[in-house]
Amino acid sequence: MEPKLRDYIENLFATAPNTKQAYELKEEIIRNTIDRYHDLLSEGKSEGEAYNLAIAGIGDINELLEALGGNPIEENAMTDEQHAAIRSRNSIFTGIAVALYILCVTPCILLAGTPLVDISPVFMFFMISVATGLLIYKNKTKYIMLEENAEKVSKIRRNAILKAVAIGMYISCTTPCILLAQTPIVAISPVFMFLMIAIATVILVFTRDKSGYTRADETMVENFKEFNGQKRKTSALYKVLVAILWVTTSFVYIYITIATGVVTAAVTWIIFLVAVALQNLMKAIFDYAEARK
Numbered sequence: 001m002e003p004k005l006r007d008y009i010e011n012l013f014a015t016a017p018n019t020k021q022a023y024e025l026k027e028e029i030i031r032n033t034i035d036r037y038h039d040l041l042s043e044g045k046s047e048g049e050a051y052n053l054a055i056a057g058i059g060d061i062n063e064l065l066e067a068l069g070g071n072p073i074e075e076n077a078m079t080d081e082q083h084a085a086i087r088s089r090n091s092i093f094t095g096i097a098v099a100l101y102i103l104c105v106t107p108c109i110l111l112a113g114t115p116l117v118d119i120s121p122v123f124m125f126f127m128i129s130v131a132t133g134l135l136i137y138k139n140k141t142k143y144i145m146l147e148e149n150a151e152k153v154s155k156i157r158r159n160a161i162l163k164a165v166a167i168g169m170y171i172s173c174t175t176p177c178i179l180l181a182q183t184p185i186v187a188i189s190p191v192f193m194f195l196m197i198a199i200a201t202v203i204l205v206f207t208r209d210k211s212g213y214t215r216a217d218e219t220m221v222e223n224f225k226e227f228n229g230q231k232r233k234t235s236a237l238y239k240v241l242v243a244i245l246w247v248t249t250s251f252v253y254i255y256i257t258i259a260t261g262v263v264t265a266a267v268t269w270i271i272f273l274v275a276v277a278l279q280n281l282m283k284a285i286f287d288y289a290e291a292r293k
Helices: 002-012 020-042 047-056 062-068 080-103 106-110 117-140 150-171 175-179 186-206 220-260 270-291
Strands: none
Touching: 002 020, 002 047, 020 047, 080 117, 106 117, 117 150, 117 175, 150 186, 175 186, 186 220, 220 270
16 A cells, blocks of 8 residues: 555655655655554554545645645646636746847947936846846746635735845845945945845745744644744744844944945954854854754
8 A cells, every 4th residue: 555655645746846855845745644554554444544544634735836836736727728828928928028138238228328328237227127027927926817716816916026026126236336326425325235135135035924834734734834834934034134134234334434434454344254153143043943843
């Protein structure tokens, strides 16, 4: 019966990505299911009963596959019309994004002989950000038209838009330095750059599940969801603290440089060494807390 259990679980993971994480999760579920099967046999269950109960104890792995980057939707369950609609929609997004990537240098060319030439890279970064955002939104909402739950559709769209905006902010984070290059506040322009990076990081963190996970039943998959929910919550807090640390470090660096006129690298760059040390200390604390669970 063990080969039959393994084949069943292999089938469940047929659409999972070919990654180490997915493989390890699959093998762990296989081991736990086989162990559960033998426990049920030792309790006096027949082979058929033990098999059925062990399978029932796995639960629904669709959300796990989605978290791993797999496709929980069976492609062959879609109609030809749905296939065509999805391909058409995705082609439109991809076509617009590719066009923006190709044309992104045109602002620099068109503004070359104008007073706006210095800020022309801003328009280029904006076009690249929009193109990348469209691709992210397309991938995150690829099968949204198959989803019947209106609340879930709204959540998927909201998270996809926020993630697209966050990545766009990463790409465009140097624009404050470009826009403020010829102004009296050019010295503090890196502060706005780091602020954009911090905001983008916070957006990415909080588009994930922040509240952990509430068990729906006692199946094996619910154990994994509960564990991963707590792990994501800890990881999110760590990332937020790191973002705050580096924004604060940047502010302190700019303030000391401007207020005291200290520009010697040996003096000012020690601030960043301290920040690195603090980040490593935070990581060690979080790792220790995780190991004690």
